[in-house]
Amino acid sequence: MSNDENANDSDESTSNTAETGDNTTTAAASNAAGNVLSKILEIKESNPKVFFGGIGGLVLVILVVMMMGGGKKNLPVKQMASLSIGQVYELKGVNTYDPAATIRLVPVPGSMAAYDDTEEEDRRGGCKHMPQGTKVKLVQVQEAFGKAKFVEVEMIEGECAGKKGWAIATNLN
Numbered sequence: 001m002s003n004d005e006n007a008n009d010s011d012e013s014t015s016n017t018a019e020t021g022d023n024t025t026t027a028a029a030s031n032a033a034g035n036v037l038s039k040i041l042e043i044k045e046s047n048p049k050v051f052f053g054g055i056g057g058l059v060l061v062i063l064v065v066m067m068m069g070g071g072k073k074n075l076p077v078k079q080m081a082s083l084s085i086g087q088v089y090e091l092k093g094v095n096t097y098d099p100a101a102t103i104r105l106v107p108v109p110g111s112m113a114a115y116d117d118t119e120e121e122d123r124r125g126g127c128k129h130m131p132q133g134t135k136v137k138l139v140q141v142q143e144a145f146g147k148a149k150f151v152e153v154e155m156i157e158g159e160c161a162g163k164k165g166w167a168i169a170t171n172l173n
């Protein structure tokens with residue numbers, strides 16, 4: 001035999017070994033999966049409490065891992081403007097992204113949720129709902145309920161110029 005024939009024979013033998021190795025690996029994996037499945041089904045038939053308890057435990061572990069969440073991400077927090085009586089501010093709704101949203105002004109501090117918002121009539125006139133960006137002058141600050149601050153503002157532009165109303169301090173920008 002020549003060197004070329006020996007090289008060809010060795011190439012064929014390694015390719016045959018590789019194919020046989022892949023087949024045996026696949027067969028071994030298939031047998032292992034079949035054995036595991038048969039053991040699980042055997043446990044289901046012989047002791048169903050353990051079987052279903054194991055499934056419940058696995059589901060519980062998965063739920064706990066899902067609820068843990070990722071890294072610590074902080075939600076954005078509105079930075080409060082330092083309030084000074086007599087300064088001019090703009091009204092800005094902190095709970096909306098809608099530029100057409102209005103800011104509710106009430107006659108008494110702390111009565112923000114004490115009105116019926118179902119009537120369209122309530123939204124017109126009386127300078128009760130001011131558009132965002134309206135320039136206002138801070139007249140008075142009143143603290144209530146711990147951290148909450150209510151501010152009395154006076155409109156300095158538009159058809160409501162000179163009228164006063166109360167809003168939440170976070171609505172000042």
